[in-house]
Amino acid sequence: MEKFNYSIPTRVYFGKGQLAHLSELKNYGNKVLLVYGGGSIKRSGLYDDVLAIMKEHKIKVQELSGVEPNPHIDTVRRGVSICKSQGVDMVLAVGGGSTIDCAKVVAAGACYDQDAWDLVIDSEKITKTLPIFTVLTLSATGSEMDRVAVISDPSIPDKVGTHADGLFPTMSILDPTYTYSVSARQTAAGTADMMSHTMENYFTNVPAADVQAGFCESILKTCIKYGPIAIANPKDYDARANLMWCGSLAINGILSYGAPVKWCVHPMEHELSAYYDVTHGEGLAVLTPVWMEYVLDHYAPAKKKLAQFGRNVWGIVNQDDAIAAREAIEKLKEFFFETLRLPKNLRELGIEDKSKIEAMAERAAKGCQGAFMELTKEDVKTILERAF
Amino acid sequence: MEKFNYSIPTRVYFGKGQLAHLSELKNYGNKVLLVYGGGSIKRSGLYDDVLAIMKEHKIKVQELSGVEPNPHIDTVRRGVSICKSQGVDMVLAVGGGSTIDCAKVVAAGACYDQDAWDLVIDSEKITKTLPIFTVLTLSATGSEMDRVAVISDPSIPDKVGTHADGLFPTMSILDPTYTYSVSARQTAAGTADMMSHTMENYFTNVPAADVQAGFCESILKTCIKYGPIAIANPKDYDARANLMWCGSLAINGILSYGAPVKWCVHPMEHELSAYYDVTHGEGLAVLTPVWMEYVLDHYAPAKKKLAQFGRNVWGIVNQDDAIAAREAIEKLKEFFFETLRLPKNLRELGIEDKSKIEAMAERAAKGCQGAFMELTKEDVKTILERAF
Numbered sequence: 170m171e172k173f174n175y176s177i178p179t180r181v182y183f184g185k186g187q188l189a190h191l192s193e194l195k196n197y198g199n200k201v202l203l204v205y206g207g208g209s210i211k212r213s214g215l216y217d218d219v220l221a222i223m224k225e226h227k228i229k230v231q232e233l234s235g236v237e238p239n240p241h242i243d244t245v246r247r248g249v250s251i252c253k254s255q256g257v258d259m260v261l262a263v264g265g266g267s268t269i270d271c272a273k274v275v276a277a278g279a280c281y282d283q284d285a286w287d288l289v290i291d292s293e294k295i296t297k298t299l300p301i302f303t304v305l306t307l308s309a310t311g312s313e314m315d316r317v318a319v320i321s322d323p324s325i326p327d328k329v330g331t332h333a334d335g336l337f338p339t340m341s342i343l344d345p346t347y348t349y350s351v352s353a354r355q356t357a358a359g360t361a362d363m364m365s366h367t368m369e370n371y372f373t374n375v376p377a378a379d380v381q382a383g384f385c386e387s388i389l390k391t392c393i394k395y396g397p398i399a400i401a402n403p404k405d406y407d408a409r410a411n412l413m414w415c416g417s418l419a420i421n422g423i424l425s426y427g428a429p430v431k432w433c434v435h436p437m438e439h440e441l442s443a444y445y446d447v448t449h450g451e452g453l454a455v456l457t458p459v460w461m462e463y464v465l466d467h468y469a470p471a472k473k474k475l476a477q478f479g480r481n482v483w484g485i486v487n488q489d490d491a492i493a494a495r496e497a498i499e500k501l502k503e504f505f506f507e508t509l510r511l512p513k514n515l516r517e518l519g520i521e522d523k524s525k526i527e528a529m530a531e532r533a534a535k536g537c538q539g540a541f542m543e544l545t546k547e548d549v550k551t552i553l554e555r556a557f
Numbered sequence: 558m559e560k561f562n563y564s565i566p567t568r569v570y571f572g573k574g575q576l577a578h579l580s581e582l583k584n585y586g587n588k589v590l591l592v593y594g595g596g597s598i599k600r601s602g603l604y605d606d607v608l609a610i611m612k613e614h615k616i617k618v619q620e621l622s623g624v625e626p627n628p629h630i631d632t633v634r635r636g637v638s639i640c641k642s643q644g645v646d647m648v649l650a651v652g653g654g655s656t657i658d659c660a661k662v663v664a665a666g667a668c669y670d671q672d673a674w675d676l677v678i679d680s681e682k683i684t685k686t687l688p689i690f691t692v693l694t695l696s697a698t699g700s701e702m703d704r705v706a707v708i709s710d711p712s713i714p715d716k717v718g719t720h721a722d723g724l725f726p727t728m729s730i731l732d733p734t735y736t737y738s739v740s741a742r743q744t745a746a747g748t749a750d751m752m753s754h755t756m757e758n759y760f761t762n763v764p765a766a767d768v769q770a771g772f773c774e775s776i777l778k779t780c781i782k783y784g785p786i787a788i789a790n791p792k793d794y795d796a797r798a799n800l801m802w803c804g805s806l807a808i809n810g811i812l813s814y815g816a817p818v819k820w821c822v823h824p825m826e827h828e829l830s831a832y833y834d835v836t837h838g839e840g841l842a843v844l845t846p847v848w849m850e851y852v853l854d855h856y857a858p859a860k861k862k863l864a865q866f867g868r869n870v871w872g873i874v875n876q877d878d879a880i881a882a883r884e885a886i887e888k889l890k891e892f893f894f895e896t897l898r899l900p901k902n903l904r905e906l907g908i909e910d911k912s913k914i915e916a917m918a919e920r921a922a923k924g925c926q927g928a929f930m931e932l933t934k935e936d937v938k939t940i941l942e943r944a945f
Contacts, residue, residue, distance in 0.1 A: 171572065181564075183560055185560060377795035377798070427798070
């Protein structure tokens with residue numbers, strides 16, 4: 170186990186009816202920027218509920234709406250501009266990971282006197298942020314309890330993750346009933362996303378991080394159990410609750426403290442999203458098994474950990490590591506592509522041409538420096554080719 | 558899963574060489590009360606290292622030494638008196654759970670104008686505390702990352718737990734190498750203590766708290782793996798590190814958020830410690846299997862959870878719940894009493910007379926209101942009798 174500095178300062182109010190805790194925003198000022206996406210929160214009534222609480226506590230609301238999946242830097246800039254011109258005190262994101270990520274960089278940009286894209290490409294420039302609050306409506310990215318935000322600039326195109334302690338939300342409301350209306354497709358993608366975060370953390374080369382590995386296995390098993398239940402019965406509270414809490418735990422640090430690892434599948438997926446605007450969780454589901462097969466063939470120690478993954482997560486009993494590892498990958502594919510019915514290759518994601526592989530591999534390889542083995546540009550090219 | 562409000566504000570610096578972070582105390586004032594136990598930190602050199610850092614940062618040190626296991630309220634009072642007379646700004650505990658618990662109530666007592674025992678018997682009176690810092694030297698109670706303190710008054714006798722958000726340490730240094738000198742006996746007792754915390758959380762009646770249960774199982778398996786290694790090879794870093802982190806995770810809330818339960822074995826053990834001053838972890842090890850056998854016989858749903866405990870923690874394959882549950886209890890006994898060589902009954906703990914059973918049962922029953930079934934005074938009497 171390696172040394173680590175633990176700090177997860179976000180307060181979480183989890184469960185039905187926790188929205189009332191938004192009253193605490195009054196302790197942080199009287200002007201809030203409300204950030205949300207395409208308007209589903211208006212259809213569900215959540216928007217009205219939030220405004221009522223703001224009104225009750227005399228908090229003036231400015232709005233940044235229309236945040237897109239893979240949120241754009243231009244949307245962030247629009248939010249920063251509102252914050253600066255209106256003297257906003259704090260930012261409240263109501264939505265999923267994209268909305269929260271956008272709100273985080275808005276909160277940082279409001280305290281920065283140059284262009285917000287600087288903060289995306291250089292984390293160290295994030296030295297101050299407005300307080301960030303979130304109400305989660307989609308279990309997936311874990312942004313509600315972490316220090317990360319991922320922003321895209323389609324004009325380059327680029328999709329980049331930035332991170333800083335100031336990006337931890339001060340408080341997040343996690344009410345599983347707000348995810349009842351999430352579609353089967355988005356529930357599947359969200360489940361794949363949180364499983365990917367967990368697997369990225371799990372496949373570390375740090376030895377003897379037993380408790381962390383056990384936590385990863387617990388989260389994966391919980392996702393495997395409840396993902397299909399939430400799809401079959403969208404209003405199953407226990408399914409939505411377990412998925413929601415797993416989504417937060419998968420990335421808030423509890424899995425990686427003491428067992429750090431540089432993620433390898435995410436950098437590749439970020440290129441897919443940057444070039445083709447694919448749904449993040451779907452891109453991860455396509456790439457993860459291909460990556461596993463690749464490292465199993467090219468990095469000997471991967472066999473043992475993939476076999477452990479098979480036995481402890483999938484209940485595989487075969488004692489031959491090579492066989493157990495292959496079976497584990499097959500189980501994962503079966504779960505992603507048959508049980509969750511996620512797109513199983515890049516073609517099913519709508520990517521027809523291979524013209525961007527060279528460019529995507531060039532950039533992704535810069536980030537693929539951990540998780541068993543460092544991937545070269547050629548490695549990434551092969552993985553992307555195989556994912557078609 | 559139930560609703561919960563998550564907040565674990567303690568910053569943890571984990572690993573070799575993290576002591577230097579004590580420099581951060583200078584941000585909280587320039588007078589510290591250093592709290593420690595019987596002097597082992599002087600023999601190990603840790604005391605000198607702490608004083609050197611305080612000197613470097615011009616922090617004046619007052620001392621409260623001689624904190625005993627099952628710390629006494631009189632020791633707390635002594636610390637409070639120093640804080641008040643010297644205008645101390647913060648409290649630094651260097652030691653194990655007893656030292657930290659004492660320091661916590663000292664920090665609260667310093668901000669309270671009446672007798673500190675009030676704060677032990679009535680948590681709600683803890684409204685303000687001095688900042689609390691800890692350097693952990695014994696993996697067991699988890700006090701370094703929780704909001705609980707347990708204090709004894711031998712004159713009554715009584716041993717009572719108090720809890721408040723203000724009792725969370727602001728920062729804790731967890732360097733596994735500081736536990737290299739912990740004896741085999743104390744390592745065994747500490748392992749039993751953190752396993753007991755985990756099991757108390759695990760045996761909740763809250764349904765569908767899957768991720769929490771999985772985390773409990775991971776911690777238990779990690780303790781079962783590394784407890785014996787740490788005893789056989791006291792300087793095995795990975796063993797000490799896993800045990801240290803498990804001790805904190807077992808009680809910091811991550812296992813109980815969403816799956817609350819009123820602990821049942823601890824209230825009984827607190828009576829043993831109050832009357833006989835036994836080592837907390839040893840008392841827990843004696844009582845836990847007896848309690849398990851008792852609830853298995855008297856509360857039907859216990860069978861299923863104990864069987865799950867057997868299969869997921871101990872690798873029992875029998876598919877008959879009743880058999881798997883019994884086997885699980887036998888495995889636990891074997892681990893505690895043969896592998897860890899802990900005292901296996903009250904007589905081995907040095908308790909010869911049964912004269913206090915009535916009084917202990919009377920008081921313990923008031924606290925035994927969760928974990929499967931509420932225990933009456935008669936239930937507790939039977940359990941204590943069987944523990945002889």
